[in-house]
Amino acid sequence: MIGTVLVANRGEIARRVFATCRALGIATVAVHSDADADAPFVRDADTSVRLPGAAPADTYLRADLVIAAARTAGADAIHPGYGFLSENASFAAAVRDAGLTWIGPSPDAIEAMGSKVRAKELMAAAGGPVGGMLDPADVTADDLPVVVKASSGGGGRGMRVVRDLADLPGALEQAGSEAASAFGDATVFVEHYLEHARHVEVQVVADEHGTCWVVGDRDCSLQRRHQKVVEEAPAPGLSDATRTALHDAARGIVKQVGYTGAGTVEFLVDQRHSEERQSEKGGDAGARISFLEMNTRLQVEHPVTEAVTGLDLVALQIAVAEGRTLADAAGVAEPPAPRGHAIEVRLYAEDPADDFAPQTGTVRAFEVPGVRARFGSLDAYGLRLDSGVEAGTDVGIHYDAMLAKVVAWAPDRNAAIRMLRGALRRSRLHGVTTNLDLLDGILGAPAFADPVSLSTLLLGDRLDDWAAPRIASESRVAYATAAALARAAAVAAQAPVLARIPAGYRNVASQPHTVTFGVDDDELTVAYVSERGRLRPADGGLVAETVAPDRVVLVRDGVATAYGVVRSGATAGAETVDVDGPAGSLSLQVVPRFVDPADQVAAGSLLAPMPAAVVSVAVEAGQRIAAGEVVVVLEAMKMQHTITAPTDGVVSELAATAGSQVESGAVLAVITEPDTEPDTEPATDQPDADEGDDA
Template sequence: MFNKILIANRGEIACRVAATAYRMGVKSVAVYSEADANAKHVAVCDEAVPIGPPPAKESYLRGDKIIEVALAAGAQAIHPGYGFLSENEDFAQACAKAGLAFIGPPASAIRAMGSKSAAKALMEKANVPLVPGYHGDNQDADFLREQADKIGYPVLLKASAGGGGKGMRIVEKSEDFKAALESCKREAINSFGDDKVLVEKYLTRPRHIEIQVFADTHGNCVYLFERDCSVQRRHQKVLEEAPAPGMTEERRRAMGEAAVAAAKAVGYVGAGTVEFIANQDGSFYFMEMNTRLQVEHPVTEMITGLDLVEWQLRVAAGEPLPKKQEELAIHGHALEARVYAENPEKGFLPSIGTLRHARTPHAVAFELGAGAMAGTPSTVRIDSGVREGDAISPFYDPMIAKLIVWGRDRDEALAHMSQALSEYQIVGLASNIAFLKRLVESKPFATCDLDTGLIERHQTELFPPAQPATKHVLALAAASLLASESAGVASDPWAGTSGWRMNGALQRRLDYADETNNYAVTISYRKTGWSFQVGDAASDLSLIQRDGKDLVIKLGGETVRGTVVRDGELFHVFTGGAHVALTYNDPLAHAGQAEAEGGRLTAPMPGKIVAILVEKGKAVEKGAPLLIMEAMKMEHTIAAPASGVVDELLYAVGDQVAEGAQLLAFTHK
């Protein structure tokens, strides 16, 4: 076994690998960019070495620099995690040349599976089922359309070197084929530097099922069952589970054996995932092979009790697989939800900022290893690379955590996931927690009506209109404010906040607002507690208990519990499994300010200016695009909030801007 490994990654996967290495008595070395100097993965590893500036191409993608650091630190192996260099054939070869074990497959296997068309040709020879289609080298537009006509519409055009949903087009009829092909090729060449495409039959309600495989250098190869990853948005996975609902033992064995055949066909070693597209009737076809550990590997660990990272280290060190196929079994059901800093209601726009408050569900460390299934597994597991106070930057994936739950069956796992999402609290940036809760509790997901179009098909249910704040939410916000004002001033009579008046009770108005309404809350001070009124309804309000951000109040005859986090003028109220953000209009804080600034347009997130679409002095109409920012590999257009005139441009193309920075001066008409 190795004495020391270098982890050529960041975030939760780097923390995950470091934890297993520590348990095995193996020291770990972290690398980090300037943006990650205070990151969690830097803190949990035994050593940490700076690797370069924030952009990944100048840090985490610098294979030469990473190998140099590994050799200087005395590491014997490099774990690439996933993403970055994990499927880079050149990096795997460079590691071997430097005498370092690459904790992954041989470069030849990465190369064989790197091209979708070449991989499908290999799988055809290995008798692995393929979606009907054309995967050859002839890229003539007329020839490709002839192939599509033979296959039958709808067809799917896919970039041969593609991934992540880029370079894909669905074509419904023959006359649309050439225009879609041109668009697909343009995106493919821009994204991957290769415009070669393949044509496949498009399955209308497919499921995405993948098989975890593991192979060693002694000729052994096993499958560790399946994961259902059908719930996706923009071809990106949202929820994963194991085992796949509705899977028969016969089909599980057939898919597992096909996956092993695929791995053996390329001389695979280590952890890999063979992905299949499956019809509702149970038929399945090879899609691609990911030559690395997957983001969703924890659900496989939860149902098998095995530590897949430990298996990776042992196999890379030349040991045989710890178990044979007949020794592997499924125990219970597991779900994984990817908690992202993003806004689902705004097209899943990434969110950037600081985790000002991060409270996770109660989780118990999930003990993985040979004896893990002797008892009952832990219910909740959280894999995360960030902590409260950390920032989600524009340079990397906006994942906050992976929330994984286990149950004795799927219904129990669903209940655990719903409860865990109810307890998860994030303040400081947008998150998809509320969306995930709606998704898990939705009828199609609960009843296993699964396919890759589930989210798009159920937009109305999954994206309901915002609801007005309840009186419980408003009462918690008011009680938190009043309790904060009275804290620590009892000894100063001039600073007292009891509301005492000589000839009557103090009445006070608190103004709150959310995206649906404005709320006027009238508070009347009493000897003990307050009177709370919204509209015509008044109730007695008293604070029973306050423990930091957690409150217990009595509103009329009801006891209400919740958590209130104040972030500037925003009061974030968590109660009853819901999260409501209220803006508090503090009259003292805004005294002397103009009614509206009007002339400011600010950056919604940190990023880079990539295009300026207007000139100084130009008149524009409401909604007109003004400039384009790039953040987290996505472009975001800043539009005019009203008709007006651009007075001044404050940044140039290529400039980096901070969140909240004024981008230009603007006068409304």
């Protein structure tokens, strides 16, 4: 029996495993980097061990340090979570060689499935559906589009879609570099890209006694950058024939490799050919299926399967590692049939409107109302939250951008969509730009409501519509008005010397007080006045019924709306006002009346779109470049981002250096027209402007 488990991971998956361990009476150990020293998952563990450094390659990917930590802390088992070393056969073998219990499949099974190339060969040997691969040297224009994939790992890292033959060499190089950074293996391969297919996966769990359970299926078609955003179980809209074919293929490869533990077999399902196949074969012939890969670990989206089956997949992983049977561990002879429908959304620290650029910052508030379960199975229809962050958590550049997963389980799919959308709209998340607006747009879209429309291209096709701000312009005026009035009330309450002066007092009574807020890329100016000590909007369409530093009630056309207001950063020079209303949360930055000259940058400056590490610099100072040429490659949250020249010109200044860290907005380079000089010096040359280098 396992007594103490070390989780070789971080964030929400570490917290998820700790929750099951606590329920089973198993002690827990966390390992953490310096960047994660104060993270919630470290506090959740009974004990913790520091891994010096911040980058994954120096910490969570160091198998020797993780095993040494287990020995030091007295752990007798290691759970790898997902990502990092979870699918590293050498790590699994080293854990066993150290006399520890490995909570996962055998090293041989991991190695067999770890290479997507080898996995496809094994699936073919098991009689399953496999698509063909291409030799990069033989790819022609007729083969396009193709996709370059990392042979190891997953999560969209080391993956590039190529639609122009000229882009293939660069895609191979970048995918290999990204894969090496994320997984320690730069091997990539090329195959045809099925543009209109769905991404459907099958959950399997197998014990050491020859029993294999197929624990339902999931649809994960809604993706950005080949990373899943929305997942649901069961996969909606599949015919019986297609579902049976998927389950049989998954069961077949488990038997083929002698797999044990929890795993996921992933497929592309092309429903466009269903009618054609039915006419050829008669009856329900099912859709066209192509095997993608097998993930030899727990999946990020496992909570939706747990919701509809009532199983604890982490508990089953531990039971299998202890040598028990699935029936004994679960208390049932067969996997439960799915009940109802579950949908999960991944909440990311990213900006969908800016090509999903990762975002950093400190989470000032994070609340999801109505949550029935955290990191565990629901006992009734409702909401589950698995979160890696809490109020006060710093979100940095070193790790994945996912903050949390919100899961709704309801009697049917439509009810789950409505429940989840309502929860997201009432959620409070301040301090970090996220994809909340995008998630709301997806859940409210008719195309998502219709399972027939699902495909891996759907999100990209509808991104502009779905990522539009959910708080309309007129509502934003009300939010900004609430922010301005609450701010004025707070300033008056916090300044004793002004106690006898009415809030919003002006010695030029004919003019209202104004404050300007920055909201995304726009600015909103709000005017308000004070009459006999009472604050009111200058906008005649809005009436202030209640004004307090933390709550404002505004009335428009007889309808009263309450807004919660939180003000922060007033003494630090970067004041933000967070407003929560019926349409969601909105963060407004107070625009200073005077601009610091040190904040000005030269015309033609290329700025870092997010805090990141500089992977490489492709140019030199004084070099002539053309529009579209690569200038700098950045890496943030395990994804690489290419910064290209916006116009022809000369690199008149070069601030970025390979291996350095840059803050969002930092000047990377200045490109000017030939024989011209920059208008001003770059911000990085101004006093105190290079503080981001120490991030």
